[in-house]
Amino acid sequence: MTDVLRVEGLKTHFHTRAGVVKAVDGVSFSLAEGEILGLVGESGSGKTVTGFSLLGLVDPPGRIVEGSIRLKCEELVGASDATLRARRGRDISMIFQDPIATLNPLLTIGHQMRLAQAAHGRVSRRAADARSAELLSRVGISSAAARLRAYPHEFSGGMRQRVAIAIALLHSPAVIVADEPTTALDVSIQAQILAEMKALVAETGTALIWISHDLAVVSSLASRLLVMYAGRVVESGPTASVLRAPNHPYTEGLIASLPSSAAPGVPLRQIPGTTPSLLALPPGCPFAPRCPRADAECGVRPDLTPIGAQAVACHHPGGAELSLRQGA
Amino acid sequence: MSAFLTIDGVSKVFRPNLTMGERIAARLGSDVEQRLLVAVDTVSLSVAEGETLGLVGESGCGKSTLGRLAAGILAPDAGSVRLGDRPIMEGESKVTTRVQTVFQDPFASLDPRMKVGQAVGEGPLAHGLTTRSEVKSYVESWFARVGLDPEQADRYPHQFSGGQRQRIAIARALAMQPDLLICDEPVASLDVSIQAQILNLFLELRRDLGLTCLFISHDLSVVRHVSDRMAVMYLGRIVEIGPAAEIFDRPAHPYTQALLESVPRLVLDDGELVTFVPIEGEIPSALSPPSGCHFSPRCPIAEDRCSVEVPTLEPFPGAERKCACHLAERRALAASSDAWLP
Numbered sequence: 001m002t003d004v005l006r007v008e009g010l011k012t013h014f015h016t017r018a019g020v021v022k023a024v025d026g027v028s029f030s031l032a033e034g035e036i037l038g039l040v041g042e043s044g045s046g047k048t049v050t051g052f053s054l055l056g057l058v059d060p061p062g063r064i065v066e067g068s069i070r071l072k073c074e075e076l077v078g079a080s081d082a083t084l085r086a087r088r089g090r091d092i093s094m095i096f097q098d099p100i101a102t103l104n105p106l107l108t109i110g111h112q113m114r115l116a117q118a119a120h121g122r123v124s125r126r127a128a129d130a131r132s133a134e135l136l137s138r139v140g141i142s143s144a145a146a147r148l149r150a151y152p153h154e155f156s157g158g159m160r161q162r163v164a165i166a167i168a169l170l171h172s173p174a175v176i177v178a179d180e181p182t183t184a185l186d187v188s189i190q191a192q193i194l195a196e197m198k199a200l201v202a203e204t205g206t207a208l209i210w211i212s213h214d215l216a217v218v219s220s221l222a223s224r225l226l227v228m229y230a231g232r233v234v235e236s237g238p239t240a241s242v243l244r245a246p247n248h249p250y251t252e253g254l255i256a257s258l259p260s261s262a263a264p265g266v267p268l269r270q271i272p273g274t275t276p277s278l279l280a281l282p283p284g285c286p287f288a289p290r291c292p293r294a295d296a297e298c299g300v301r302p303d304l305t306p307i308g309a310q311a312v313a314c315h316h317p318g319g320a321e322l323s324l325r326q327g328a
Numbered sequence: 329m330s331a332f333l334t335i336d337g338v339s340k341v342f343r344p345n346l347t348m349g350e351r352i353a354a355r356l357g358s359d360v361e362q363r364l365l366v367a368v369d370t371v372s373l374s375v376a377e378g379e380t381l382g383l384v385g386e387s388g389c390g391k392s393t394l395g396r397l398a399a400g401i402l403a404p405d406a407g408s409v410r411l412g413d414r415p416i417m418e419g420e421s422k423v424t425t426r427v428q429t430v431f432q433d434p435f436a437s438l439d440p441r442m443k444v445g446q447a448v449g450e451g452p453l454a455h456g457l458t459t460r461s462e463v464k465s466y467v468e469s470w471f472a473r474v475g476l477d478p479e480q481a482d483r484y485p486h487q488f489s490g491g492q493r494q495r496i497a498i499a500r501a502l503a504m505q506p507d508l509l510i511c512d513e514p515v516a517s518l519d520v521s522i523q524a525q526i527l528n529l530f531l532e533l534r535r536d537l538g539l540t541c542l543f544i545s546h547d548l549s550v551v552r553h554v555s556d557r558m559a560v561m562y563l564g565r566i567v568e569i570g571p572a573a574e575i576f577d578r579p580a581h582p583y584t585q586a587l588l589e590s591v592p593r594l595v596l597d598d599g600e601l602v603t604f605v606p607i608e609g610e611i612p613s614a615l616s617p618p619s620g621c622h623f624s625p626r627c628p629i630a631e632d633r634c635s636v637e638v639p640t641l642e643p644f645p646g647a648e649r650k651c652a653c654h655l656a657e658r659r660a661l662a663a664s665s666d667a668w669l670p
Contacts, residue, residue: 267531274522
């Protein structure tokens with residue numbers, strides 16, 4: 001499989017009065033055709049800013065200060081606004097967390113979907129509506145042709161998110177970036193959307209980057225996982241093996257923090273402390289102050305180094321053999 | 329165990345405002361029907377002393393409204409809420425300080441212009457649990473109890489992170505020395521690692537102080553972790569109630585079963601095929617709930633009578649719980665013979 005997206009050494013910094021916030025600080029990954037990549041992290045880990053950077057949506061005071069984003073071999077960092085506009089929506093599109101904020105409340109669904117198509121070339125109203133209706137029914141909206149005349153407020157939260165997904169799919173882009181698209185939804189609706197997303201990606205061959213704070217959601221969807229902490233990737237690898245045998249103490253802590261990891265009523269293994277402020281990151285490994293394995297060596301920033309199929313940014317990776325033995 | 333909190337046939341009906349069009353129509357003399365939103369529909373349950381009852385359901389099912397009724401924040405339209413043998417409400421006003429609440433959003437529940445120590449001490453001082461000269465040390469002891477630095481009592485809420493604010497909210501509720509704590513989605517807005525810290529604090533405090541608790545959450549794994557018993561709500565009614573472990577292992581109501589199957593699980597096997605069995609359709613509007621069993625339009629096993637007769641909460645055969653489903657008995661029979669109904 002060929003890589004449709006290759007990100008190298010991406011750094012997105014925000015130059016604020018209080019100092020430089022390194023929201024994304026050296027992130028590299030690649031995405032193969034039709035692959036689902038899960039991007040996991042807690043608030044402030046830089047996962048959303050990474051997604052925004054891919055589409056060139058970072059607003060001042062933030063900007064991409066370094067690195068390269070290659071979409072189908074075309075460099076997007078430093079590309080002109082016109083180039084980015086031509087790519088956005090057609091080759092790479094985004095699904096945002098809050099569908100109420102992304103849809104225009106004053107335009108009908110059909111109107112908005114026509115605009116999205118007209119942005120990339122002339123298309124007749126009839127052809128555009130036919131394409132819109134086709135996609136709406138594909139994401140599970142019944143009587144789609146009639147629903148084109150409806151306004152966003154006539155839809156429920158889950159339905160709005162389906163419309164947003166249909167808009168993202170309009171031009172069959174090579175890559176879709178989905179930023180926590182099911183976080184605001186109820187579990188039963190979330191399950192419906194996850195099932196549909198999985199089927200759609202398999203059907204259309206679109207690669208998907210699924211950004212989420214929820215490990216369980218990502219694990220049921222993504223084949224590969226990227227765990228972010230304080231703007232850096234701390235661990236990556238095939239989803240199941242990362243979750244079964246995490247090498248980084250942060251990944252391990254995240255999994256152990258889940259209520260489903262312990263028997264009911266038993267205290268959970270917690271990560272002490274809180275996520276550091278991005279303005280005052282400790283030198284070296286950003287996780288060191290909360291880490292049980294930290295020592296003098298951790299004063300130097302660790303690089304992402306491969307261990308088997310996984311990669312980890314830690315001077316003391318481990319726990320792997322132990323977990324594997326349990327699994328065997 | 330004797331019942332400690334008793335909620336007896338409680339209902340709460342909201343009357344949403346008329347739209348502009350309807351108001352004009354009413355003014356012009358036409359018959360405009362006042363829509364009713366039955367948020368809680370004759371719910372009865374009890375919580376024993378020292379027990380934690382988890383209350384789960386999706387948005388709009390009435391779980392928060394039920395929590396507010398139990399906390400004495402809202403007055404019920406029918407039925408009564410009692411703590412021991414005393415009512416929580418008399419008329420429209422709350423008559424006890426024995427129930428306290430921890431709310432979901434620690435950014436909204438703390439007054440941004442009041443020092444956090446003052447916010448924690450205000451209630452106990454007003455109700456004579458401490459004196460003006462001792463309030464400082466009283467507040468500091470509660471700060472220490474919830475894992476905060478007592479020195480931080482002079483700070484304002486914005487100087488704390490979300491997890492710390494939730495600790496302050498817990499300290500504020502506990503400083504009133506309540507017998508019953510209502511937790512309304514206390515960890516929903518927190519990151520996983522902070523959520524674990526707060527859940528651990530909750531487990532520890534519950535053990536040390538012998539708290540009785542009504543724990544409301546949409547997150548089934550959180551409820552499973554902290555609850556002894558749990559109740560599942562759907563559109564204002566309780567559809568299933570009983571020991572948490574039993575419900576998780578063998579849900580009796582088709583809605584509970586579907587809800588449990590919708591929860592994403594950690595996948596630990598490379599080859600594991602993840603299949604979701606999503607519930608069909610969406611939650612109907614509470615303004616016009618389906619007749620009969622509210623779940624019947626989405627239910628995979630519904631029969632004709634399900635859309636006509638309202639099922640009552642009946643003891644589920646062979647288990648320590650109750651379930652509101654016409655077909656529960658048959659499902660129980662099928663389960664005991666190890667066959668599963670389609």
